Amino acid sequence: MTDGYETADALGGEPDGFERLWTPHRMVYISGEEKPKTSAPGEDCPFCRAPQASDEESLVVARGEQAFVVLNLFPYNPGHVLVCPYRHVADYTDLTPEETVEVATLTQRAMTVIRAVSAPHGFNLGMNQGAVAGAGIAAHLHQHVVPRWGGDANFLPVVARTKALPELLADTRKKLADAWATAG
Numbered sequence: 001m002t003d004g005y006e007t008a009d010a011l012g013g014e015p016d017g018f019e020r021l022w023t024p025h026r027m028v029y030i031s032g033e034e035k036p037k038t039s040a041p042g043e044d045c046p047f048c049r050a051p052q053a054s055d056e057e058s059l060v061v062a063r064g065e066q067a068f069v070v071l072n073l074f075p076y077n078p079g080h081v082l083v084c085p086y087r088h089v090a091d092y093t094d095l096t097p098e099e100t101v102e103v104a105t106l107t108q109r110a111m112t113v114i115r116a117v118s119a120p121h122g123f124n125l126g127m128n129q130g131a132v133a134g135a136g137i138a139a140h141l142h143q144h145v146v147p148r149w150g151g152d153a154n155f156l157p158v159v160a161r162t163k164a165l166p167e168l169l170a171d172t173r174k175k176l177a178d179a180w181a182t183a184g
């Protein structure tokens with residue numbers, strides 16, 4: 001317990017290895033500040049923009065040939081990453097065979113790395129296809145890899161009171177990127 005805010009490992013469940021809380025970023029998302037105005041590729045699309053900047057700047061964890069792994073700016077849990085093809089395509093059926101394989105391979109690798117870093121109890125994997133299905137950025141396909149801990153859904157209302165700690169996304173990115181090369 002420091003500075004009057006609660007750390008995740010002081011709550012129910014088990015320490016997650018990140019010791020941090022993330023809900024403030026979700027508040028930005030809810031307010032819509034980062035939502036693209038159009039469905040066009042390019043500067044308006046965060047998943048087209050991300051690979052053009054440095055890993056540190058855009059929170060990229062790993063880069064493949066066809067797809068890359070980036071931290072979700074609005075994580076459900078610490079370590080929540082997105083596997084995105086470089087190409088701006090919306091639908092899973094739009095992926096080439098090569099992209100399909102690499103999205104799957106990077107998803108597997110992300111699970112291995114997150115397990116090594118923070119020992120989650122389980123994962124949710126998946127793609128929301130279309131805004132009606134919950135896709136925040138429907139125009140550019142992205143596969144969610146969400147680590148889960150027992151009781152994690154219960155602590156979200158609790159942590160909503162905590163203050164924003166924006167530097168912590170950078171810490172998480174570095175932990176995952178470092179483990180990407182070595183976790184086995």
Ligand SMILES: [Zn+2]
Pocket residue numbers: 040041042045046047048049087088089139140
């Ligand atoms: Zn895009």
